[in-house]
Amino acid sequence: DIQMTQSPSSLSASVGDRVTITCRASQSISSYLNWYQQKPGKAPKVLIYGTSSLQSGVPSRFSGSGSGTDFTLTISSLQPEDFATYSCQQSYSTPYTFGQGTKLEIK
Amino acid sequence: QLQLQESGPGLVKPSETLSLSCDVSGGSLSSPSHYWGWIRQPPGKGLEWIGNIYYSGSTYYNPSLKSRVTISVDTSRNRFSLKLSFVTAADTAVYYCARRYYSVPGWFDPWGQGTLVTVSS
Numbered sequence: 001d002i003q004m005t006q007s008p009s010s011l012s013a014s015v016g017d018r019v020t021i022t023c024r025a026s027q028s029i030s031s032y033l034n035w036y037q038q039k040p041g042k043a044p045k046v047l048i049y050g051t052s053s054l055q056s057g058v059p060s061r062f063s064g065s066g067s068g069t070d071f072t073l074t075i076s077s078l079q080p081e082d083f084a085t086y087s088c089q090q091s092y093s094t095p096y097t098f099g100q101g102t103k104l105e106i107k
Numbered sequence: 108q109l110q111l112q113e114s115g116p117g118l119v120k121p122s123e124t125l126s127l128s129c130d131v132s133g134g135s136l137s138s139p140s141h142y143w144g145w146i147r148q149p150p151g152k153g154l155e156w157i158g159n160i161y162y163s164g165s166t167y168y169n170p171s172l173k174s175r176v177t178i179s180v181d182t183s184r185n186r187f188s189l190k191l192s193f194v195t196a197a198d199t200a201v202y203y204c205a206r207r208y209y210s211v212p213g214w215f216d217p218w219g220q221g222t223l224v225t226v227s228s
Contacts, residue, residue, distance in 0.1 A: 001170075031212065032211060032212040032213070033212070034212060034214040034215075036154075036215075042220075043203055043205075043217075043218035043219060043220055043221050044154065044203075044215075044218055045216075045217075045218070046214050046215065046216040049212055049214035049216075050211070050212040050214075051212075055214075055216065087153065087154060089154070089214070089215070091211070091212045091213040091214065092212075094156075094167055094169070095156055095169040095170060095171070096156040096213075097156065098153050098154040098155070098156070099153065100152075100153040101153050101154075
């Protein structure tokens with residue numbers, strides 16, 4: 001199985017901050033990396049697919065980059081509604097695997 | 108707008124079979140452009156992919172669960188289902204159904220709201 005490791009596991013930031021979350025795969029996954037946002041008690045929602053493609057309706061302050069084994073999710077200017085847990089997921093090969101999540105909290 | 112809704116018992120006894128259904132509305136389960144999947148999340152933990160099914164009935168399972176999992180599809184009712192046998196407390200989780208795009212990179216969207224299944228006697 002491909003292991004997905006996110007860092008940090010938790011992060012405190014303020015509204016307006018620029019935030020970067022990292023996801024590392026245990027082997028190359030090309031660009032087959034997706035990012036999800038999950039709020040407490042809610043289902044995950046896709047933000048970015050294929051490393052850098054923004055899902056329809058997702059604000060442009062979210063962006064993704066990377067290739068191979070190292071990927072990043074960047075939020076350019078944090079908004080109050082962005083405080084949530086973010087998870088990466090590889091869709092390169094089955095079993096599809098997710099990172100353990102990064103909890104973004106208000107400082 | 109496509110919507111998915113999970114349903115099934117919220118409490119299952121150890122060693123029994125967990126059975127859940129996912130009703131799809133606002134779209135067809137027979138779409139050749141999508142898979143349909145189950146993902147679970149134990150309380151306070153990360154997401155785990157369980158398996159996918161295509162409208163034709165082709166299935167793909169997580170090897171860690173393969174011996175206990177069956178996913179089936181009923182296109183006439185626009186519903187797909189999950190069965191997980193011989194459950195233990197480790198199977199306690201929120202279970203989500205979701206659509207997965209057939210073409211790469213194959214992300215999951217949308218998701219159902221999720222249903223909590225507790226394994227306990």
